[in-house]
Amino acid sequence: MTMLMSDDAFISPAQLLIGLHVHLDLPWTQHPFTFSSFKIKSLEQIMTLQSLGLERIRYSPAKSDAQPLALPAEPPPPPPHSPGDDAAYAAKRARIERLLAQQQRAAACEREFLSAARALKAMTQNVFARPEQAREEGLALIKTMADSMLTDADVAINLMKDKIGGEETYHHALNVTLLAMMLAKELKAPPEAIRVMGVGALFHDIGKLELPDSLVRKTEVLSKPERGLYQQHCVYGMDIARKLGLSSEATTIIAQHHEHMDGTGYPKGLQGQTISMLARMVGLVNAYDNLCNPNNPAQALTPHEALSVLYA
Structure with a gap:
């Protein structure tokens, strides 16, 4: 018989995310977990839990590091049928179904983005203590993003302006x-190049772990000594990448x-073709996101303004 603790609660599988402490009220032979x-x-554990077909899952708020995600919005009731105008009714119903599908895609993508942020947080915390685990978690995260969010790129890109879930x-x-x-x-790059670029981009600022947090988060203009120290994050990142065992291509990014x-640019002032093509692409989108989402929100540019700066 299942023992229900007084502070336990039940949630839908759609509300799962990294950091929740869950209890499976199933015989151990009916699930794959130890x-x-x-x-x-991990995201893989969430996918496995959701594949069990449970209507609800018990969790312990006191033992969890996060709050469950909000439930997806309920679909609106269908409009009443109008026999006298079947064409208009069908068109209206189709519009509602398209809108509902878009809302469901957006909600699913938001859940994946928040889970990815939490997975990245856990991975970053393991960089020095368990580098091999951090590398494998990073590779798994890239695969998950390629398999899910990359297929809904038009939806995912809208999440970039919203720092959801407190994982800024x-x-x-x-x-x-x-x-x-x-x-x-x-650009029709082969899958392996996309994967390598993803790994390099995911870890591109890993060297900032070696910098003072006050420097990384500073919103005012950096002094010359501060700027010199800040620019060392590329060198520190290269050293960390080697300890993680990342590929030479990802390390170069x-x-x-x-x-x-x-x-x-920095740290070596390289020019033209001496800069890796993948590093140039990551550098471009890095500059774009820094313009749209700077440390000081008052300095943020719109996507159109950021693109104008990059073209200029």
């Missing part, structure tokens, strides 16, 4: 990753994502 009670740590620190890395993979896909074609 334990029936555990804290969700990790949204920039996700924005750059998703934009870089979209750009590579649009991390090292060169602030280099400029005219040689005015």
Whole structure:
């Protein structure tokens, strides 16, 4: 007989996200997990839980690191049938169904984006203590994004302006990753190149872990010494990438994502074709997202204004 703790609650499988401590009220032979009670740590676990076909899942708020996601909006009731105007009725019904489908796609993509932010947070916390685990979690996250959010790119791109779920620190890395993979896909790059670019983009700012948090989050103009230290995050990132065992291509993206074609970039002042093509693409979308989502929101540009700056 299942023991229900006083602070336990039930949620829909659609509300699952990383950080929830769940309990499966099933015999151990009816699910693939080692334990029936555990804290969700990956998107794969969420997908497995949702595949069990349960109408609701028990969780412990006191043992969880996050709050469940909001339930998707209920579909609006269908309009009353009008026998006298079947064509107009059918067109109106089709519009409602399209709108509902768009709302459901947006809600699903938002859940995936928030779960991805939490997965990135967990991965980042493991970079120094468990580098191999952090690398594997990063690779799994790139695969998940390629399989889901990349297929709904038009929906996902609208989430980039909203720092949902209180995970602002990790949204920039996700924005750059998703934009870089979209750009590579649009340019008909092979799947392996898209994957490598995704890994490099996901870890592109990993060197900032070695910088003071006050410097990384500073909203005022940096002094010359602060700017010099800040620019070292590319070098630090390259060292961390090697410890993680990332590919040489992904490591090059991390090292060169602030280099400029005219040689005015950093840390080495590389020019033209000496900069990796993938690093140039990540550098471009990194600059775009920094313009649209700066540390100081008052300085944010619209996407149109950001593109105008980049073209100029």
